[in-house]
Amino acid sequence: MVRPRVHDQDTADALVESAARLLAEGGPGAVSVRRVAIEVGVSTRAVYSLFGSRDDLLADLARRGFEGLHRELTARAPTDDPLADLQALGEAYRRSAAARPNLYSAMFQWTPATGGSAGTTESDRTFGILESTAARCVEAGLLAGDPLLLARQLWALTHGLVLLEAQGRLGDDPDDVWDHALRAIAIGNVASRRP
Numbered sequence: 558m559v560r561p562r563v564h565d566q567d568t569a570d571a572l573v574e575s576a577a578r579l580l581a582e583g584g585p586g587a588v589s590v591r592r593v594a595i596e597v598g599v600s601t602r603a604v605y606s607l608f609g610s611r612d613d614l615l616a617d618l619a620r621r622g623f624e625g626l627h628r629e630l631t632a633r634a635p636t637d638d639p640l641a642d643l644q645a646l647g648e649a650y651r652r653s654a655a656a657r658p659n660l661y662s663a664m665f666q667w668t669p670a671t672g673g674s675a676g677t678t679e680s681d682r683t684f685g686i687l688e689s690t691a692a693r694c695v696e697a698g699l700l701a702g703d704p705l706l707l708a709r710q711l712w713a714l715t716h717g718l719v720l721l722e723a724q725g726r727l728g729d730d731p732d733d734v735w736d737h738a739l740r741a742i743a744i745g746n747v748a749s750r751r752p
Contacts, residue, residue: 569607571597577618577659580666588615615663622660623679629653630686639693640700640743646687647715647739654719661719687711700746707746714742 575596579587590611594601608614629649635642654661664680691711692704700707718735721727727734 565603565607568597568599568603572599572604572607572614573618573621574659576614577663580615580618581659581662584666585615590614618660618663620679622657622664623683625657625660626650626653626664627679627683627686629656630683635690635693639690639697643687643690643694643711643743644739646690647711648735650712650715651719651722651735654723658723665716684708684712694743700743702746710746711739711742714738 572593575593576588579592579596588611590601590604593614594604597603604611604614608617629652630646632649633642633645688704688708691700691707694700695702695704695707718727718738722731722735
């Protein structure tokens with residue numbers, strides 16, 4: 558992918574935002590180089606010169622989304638309480654999705670023709686934070702089980718909650734639903750304490 562020059566960054570950002578919105582509203586078929594260029598008021602040549610192709614533009618959406626998620630997940634330094642850190646990661650995931658809903662959607666909606674995931678490196682890096690925090694919980698005797706499986710459970714839970722909240726399906730008090738759900742996953746995997 559061709560990286561935008563500094564003076565082209567505003568145009569690149571506008572193209573990304575337009576493409577992200579179109580993707581969120583209509584799926585991959587709604588995103589075309591021509592449509593994105595028209596919305597931003599530039600020629601299709603600008604899209605090609607800044608990104609290389611439509612697929613590269615869509616891959617950049619996913620990359621930016623995962624970079625934003627990584628920033629949220631690492632904004633709070635780990636503490637001496639890995640279980641509280643695990644819950645904080647779920648809350649950070651929620652904040653990231655709410656702050657960048659179109660990019661969040663792009664992170665999971667688009668897969669390149671090659672069959673690989675868009676933003677794979679960034680996705681693996683963010684998931685690694687979750688897995689290492691789950692491993693800290695297991696090592697401290699706070700949770701039982703495979704850290705990879707625990708991380709996948711928390712990811713699935715938070716992803717589902719984000720989607721339901723975006724659709725307004727978490728009721729009148731989504732904060733309460735989030736709080737109970739994040740605590741429930743910890744309670745469900747509490748390490749058994751033997752005398």
